[in-house]
Amino acid sequence: MSTFNHADSSVSDTEETQSGEGSGGVVFLFFLIGLAASLIVGWVVFPKLLYSQKHQPVDFNHVLHNELVSEGCESCHFFREDGTFSGAPKLAQCIECHEDVQGESEEERKFVEEYVKKEIEVPWLIYARQPDCVFFSHAAHVKTGKMDCVTCHGEMGESTTLRVYESNRITGYSRDIWGHNIAGFKRNTWDRMKMDDCAECHQQKKEMLGSVQTQKEGCFVCHK
Amino acid sequence: MKIDRRCFLSLGVGAGAGIALSPLPWKITDDLSIWTQNWSWTPVPATGEFTTVNTICTLCPGGCGISVKKVDNRAIKIEGMTDHPVNGGGICSLGLSGLQLLYGPTRIKTPLKRTGERGSGQWTALSWDQAIAEVAEKLNAIRTSGSPQSVACISGATSPTVSRLIDRFMAAYGSPNSLSVPTFIDSYRAALQLMHGVAANPGFDLEHAGYILSFGSGLLDGWGSPVRTFKANSGWKKSKVKLVQIEPRLSRTAAKADVWITINPGTESDLAMGIAHVIIKESLFKADFVQNYASNFNEQFRKLILDNFSPETVSKTTGVDSASIIMIAREFAKAKNPLAVCGRGQGNIPGGMNEFLAVHALNALVGAINREGGIWAVADMPVSDWPAVQQDSTATTGSRRPRLDNAGTQAFPVAMSLLNQFSSALISGKPYPVQALLMVESNPVFTLADSESTRNALNKIPFIVSFSSFMDDSAALSDLILPNHVYLERMEDVASAAGFNRPLIGLCQPVVTPGLDTRHVGDAVILLAQALGGAIADAFPWDSFENCLEETLGDQLETLKEKSFVVDEGFQPDSWATAFHTPSQKFEFIPTALASKKPFAPINPEGDASAFPVILLPYDTMRISSGFIGNPPFLTKTIEDTVLKGTHSLIEINPKTAQTFGLKEGNMAMLQTPKGQAPVQVHIDDGIMPGVIALPRGLGHVAYDSYLAGKGVNINRLIGSVPDPVSGLDAAWGIRAKLSKA
Numbered sequence: 001m002s003t004f005n006h007a008d009s010s011v012s013d014t015e016e017t018q019s020g021e022g023s024g025g026v027v028f029l030f031f032l033i034g035l036a037a038s039l040i041v042g043w044v045v046f047p048k049l050l051y052s053q054k055h056q057p058v059d060f061n062h063v064l065h066n067e068l069v070s071e072g073c074e075s076c077h078f079f080r081e082d083g084t085f086s087g088a089p090k091l092a093q094c095i096e097c098h099e100d101v102q103g104e105s106e107e108e109r110k111f112v113e114e115y116v117k118k119e120i121e122v123p124w125l126i127y128a129r130q131p132d133c134v135f136f137s138h139a140a141h142v143k144t145g146k147m148d149c150v151t152c153h154g155e156m157g158e159s160t161t162l163r164v165y166e167s168n169r170i171t172g173y174s175r176d177i178w179g180h181n182i183a184g185f186k187r188n189t190w191d192r193m194k195m196d197d198c199a200e201c202h203q204q205k206k207e208m209l210g211s212v213q214t215q216k217e218g219c220f221v222c223h224k
Numbered sequence: 225m226k227i228d229r230r231c232f233l234s235l236g237v238g239a240g241a242g243i244a245l246s247p248l249p250w251k252i253t254d255d256l257s258i259w260t261q262n263w264s265w266t267p268v269p270a271t272g273e274f275t276t277v278n279t280i281c282t283l284c285p286g287g288c289g290i291s292v293k294k295v296d297n298r299a300i301k302i303e304g305m306t307d308h309p310v311n312g313g314g315i316c317s318l319g320l321s322g323l324q325l326l327y328g329p330t331r332i333k334t335p336l337k338r339t340g341e342r343g344s345g346q347w348t349a350l351s352w353d354q355a356i357a358e359v360a361e362k363l364n365a366i367r368t369s370g371s372p373q374s375v376a377c378i379s380g381a382t383s384p385t386v387s388r389l390i391d392r393f394m395a396a397y398g399s400p401n402s403l404s405v406p407t408f409i410d411s412y413r414a415a416l417q418l419m420h421g422v423a424a425n426p427g428f429d430l431e432h433a434g435y436i437l438s439f440g441s442g443l444l445d446g447w448g449s450p451v452r453t454f455k456a457n458s459g460w461k462k463s464k465v466k467l468v469q470i471e472p473r474l475s476r477t478a479a480k481a482d483v484w485i486t487i488n489p490g491t492e493s494d495l496a497m498g499i500a501h502v503i504i505k506e507s508l509f510k511a512d513f514v515q516n517y518a519s520n521f522n523e524q525f526r527k528l529i530l531d532n533f534s535p536e537t538v539s540k541t542t543g544v545d546s547a548s549i550i551m552i553a554r555e556f557a558k559a560k561n562p563l564a565v566c567g568r569g570q571g572n573i574p575g576g577m578n579e580f581l582a583v584h585a586l587n588a589l590v591g592a593i594n595r596e597g598g599i600w601a602v603a604d605m606p607v608s609d610w611p612a613v614q615q616d617s618t619a620t621t622g623s624r625r626p627r628l629d630n631a632g633t634q635a636f637p638v639a640m641s642l643l644n645q646f647s648s649a650l651i652s653g654k655p656y657p658v659q660a661l662l663m664v665e666s667n668p669v670f671t672l673a674d675s676e677s678t679r680n681a682l683n684k685i686p687f688i689v690s691f692s693s694f695m696d697d698s699a700a701l702s703d704l705i706l707p708n709h710v711y712l713e714r715m716e717d718v719a720s721a722a723g724f725n726r727p728l729i730g731l732c733q734p735v736v737t738p739g740l741d742t743r744h745v746g747d748a749v750i751l752l753a754q755a756l757g758g759a760i761a762d763a764f765p766w767d768s769f770e771n772c773l774e775e776t777l778g779d780q781l782e783t784l785k786e787k788s789f790v791v792d793e794g795f796q797p798d799s800w801a802t803a804f805h806t807p808s809q810k811f812e813f814i815p816t817a818l819a820s821k822k823p824f825a826p827i828n829p830e831g832d833a834s835a836f837p838v839i840l841l842p843y844d845t846m847r848i849s850s851g852f853i854g855n856p857p858f859l860t861k862t863i864e865d866t867v868l869k870g871t872h873s874l875i876e877i878n879p880k881t882a883q884t885f886g887l888k889e890g891n892m893a894m895l896q897t898p899k900g901q902a903p904v905q906v907h908i909d910d911g912i913m914p915g916v917i918a919l920p921r922g923l924g925h926v927a928y929d930s931y932l933a934g935k936g937v938n939i940n941r942l943i944g945s946v947p948d949p950v951s952g953l954d955a956a957w958g959i960r961a962k963l964s965k966a
């Protein structure tokens with residue numbers, strides 16, 4: 001049955017070509033249209049659709065603050081006594097200076113009025129938060145591994161404003177994890193924070209480090 | 225130019241190629257895999273700074289100290305408190321799952337009033353003011369009609385101050401019917417009362433015992449303070465302390481014991497007497513104790529034992545061969561720091577006094593009383609004074625009426641409360657019917673023997689108020705629910721851990737601020753008293769429970785808030801010379817009060833042997849919580865499928881017994897007892913004696929949530945209560961039964 005159909009269609013193909021309408025070119029044109037359209041969808045439209053853009057509740061100037069504190073990043077992003085990492089500062093820390101409005105900035109006024117006075121924590125959007133299925137310890141990397149913040153977080157401390165946070169509509173996680181290049185290309189160590197990026201460094205440091213993570217490759221070493 | 229089918233196909237191919245050359249498929253695959261590994265609806269502990277709150281777990285009488293980790297106001301993990309004297313950092317699986325009780329769906333969120341038929345699950349929410357007003361109105365009407373005695377309260381409260389507050393409420397209101405939920409500790413207390421003449425709790429110096437003779441106690445199945453006992457067992461294993469388990473079935477304790485002795489169920493006191501016989505006959509007893517600190521040993525006890533309990537005689541009733549009896553007796557008497565314990569399984573049923581008196585007599589024979597490694601009488605701690613209740617005339621008349629449970633009567637002078645007999649009075653309606661019932665931290669419909677009759681009797685009570693935090697089987701039958709905070713939200717004192725051998729009090733502290741519209745039952749009682757007014761309100765000079773607690777605990781409260789427990793580390797029990805306050809001022813092997821009774825006579829199971837050829841035993845396991853607290857889902861997950869399969873309870877049965885009933889593994893069978901019947905699935909197991917079958921306690925809830933309701937059989941439906949002739953407490957250790965193929 002199928003053999004017969006096949007033969008049949010090939011017969012009709014030959015007929016069309018013979019009719020001399022140059023349809024080979026048309027067919028190729030359609031191929032190119034399809035190709036181009038889907039390349040545009042895949043490379044341009046899709047990333048736009050995949051991520052929603054969110055603005056931080058309050059803008060923040062790292063440079064300005066960095067000048068005023070004595071211990072660099074750790075002044076605000078510090079390790080707690082039990083070794084856990086504090087991450088984004090809580091209101092309690094900000095209040096130490098910002099009980100009242102200090103300067104001229106509109107953003108600071110908003111911060112003091114909307115959050116400090118009302119005692120509401122600022123719902124900061126965390127660019128670098130890993131999915132919940134990942135264990136990550138800052139202490140192991142910063143204290144034991146002596147890594148600096150920039151290796152993973154880039155030049156965050158040199159920003160004068162907080163960039164737009166892009167949230168993945170499927171997973172809900174930040175775009176920073178996959179990286180800004182939709183194809184996953186990266187130039188700097190901090191451009192992407194996927195498992196391969198962890199592995200890359202852990203492979204390189206294999207000799208140097210004696211931690212469990214660098215020696216074993218079981219899933220549950222890093223995943224829960 | 226002709227556009228035909230091939231053009232579209234080509235377009236499709238081009239699109240496909242383009243998509244393949246773009247990151248889209250790989251990115252979507254990656255995102256989907258991340259999404260499926262991190263379902264947004266799966267609860268994830270909050271991130272942020274941990275704080276730790278130390279408090280006491282009150283999910284069982286174990287009294288473990290716990291450290292609860294939290295982030296902001298969200299509790300995220302419960303761990304054992306490392307420096308707590310009872311559990312030293314350990315925790316059991318129930319304690320570990322406690323957060324599911326705090327955050328689970330079965331919590332009652334606000335005061336509720338029944339709107340449909342009883343038990344139909346139709347409720348409407350009330351405000352606390354409305355709820356208190358409704359209860360006060362009903363209670364007022366009953367009082368005005370002149371029968372305050374017809375209001376009863378069943379309380380399993382873990383806080384001594386809450387218990388006192390409830391007793392005080394009942395006294396001021398005018399009812400003698402304030403009942404508590406008893407355990408094996410109550411039987412031990414009765415034994416200490418009768419043999420030592422003291423009001424004291426039993427304390428077991430497990431950590432220093434040198435030989436353990438356990439008469440069916442589930443030392444590794446949740447007896448006493450479970451985590452402490454587990455730890456003690458590890459110590460025994462290390463220092464090669466022998467554990468002898470006497471039990472008709474291979475419980476976890478029996479499996480881990482050095483020696484497991486199977487015994488005809490219910491004959492444990494006979495075996496203890498048989499062991500005593502060998503010890504006396506071979507003069508292996510502690511002569512100093514027996515001669516100087518015990519009364520009437522030679523004339524009474526020695527004679528009783530030598531005349532009636534030779535190993536040969538005892539071996540006939542118990543099924544334990546006389547050589548084993550002799551061997552154990554010698555080992556026990558010669559060991560350094562021997563200790564005999566009883567209280568079956570977890571000790572949830574108080575048990576027969578014959579066993580407690582016989583086993584305690586064994587300890588006395590070898591001098592294991594108030595000595596290192598033995599059993600200690602830990603006297604009750606003095607409580608701070610509260611002003612006396614000034615009863616009005618209605619209250620005076622009401623509280624003089626007889627208690628419905630016969631506690632403290634001539635028949636049962638040692639008992640303070642006899643919940644098992646209360647349920648018989650409920651069923652019979654005599655000497656007077658109950659018009660209103662208050663239930664605090666108790667689930668009588670589920671936990672009392674003969675639970676179907678209890679349910680019917682409860683259904684006859686016109687007004688039932690539950691203070692439960694959960695929609696448990698009894699709360700589901702009530703008319704009004706005034707939900708209590710759960711333990712992790714409460715501030716209250718906690719009595720010592722069951723069987724702990726030093727004076728200890730704990731403080732349950734709020735780990736999180738209550739998230740639902742619940743109130744501490746102590747506050748609810750105070751509000752109720754105030755709403756009732758008059759002399760009742762006057763009896764409660766506190767404006768809140770916390771205020772009452774502050775006054776009651778005084779300076780101790782501050783220390784308690786810091787560490788959450790206060791223990792008398794250097795406590796030493798009274799020496800033999802000063803320990804006994806019986807009529808003879810000595811230890812009484814046969815208590816004076818029982819001279820005319822037969823204190824060591826075995827308790828027979830209910831039922832006729834010809835109609836019901838086998839004996840059904842309930843058993844306890846660490847994986848099922850069988851009291852007021854129902855299993856949290858995590859714990860239910862751990863139940864083996866030889867215990868619960870789907871919704872079927874499995875009955876443990878010896879291959880020989882199964883053969884006589886024509887049953888095979890996995891068959892469905894109908895289990896019948898004089899109290900009722902239930903379908904069960906057969907599980908054949910060599911670990912149980914022929915002629916005995918067993919079901920776990922704690923399954924077969926009809927309420928709670930879908931994680932618990934409808935799973936298995938509630939064994940209490942199949943067992944009646946047998947009042948102990950001495951204590952009056954429930955002594956039923958099993959019941960006669962039969963199986964037929966279903």
Ligand code: SF4
Binds near residue numbers: 285286316
């Ligand atoms: S043994 Fe009892 S008190 Fe201790 S953690 Fe378990 S449930 Fe809580």
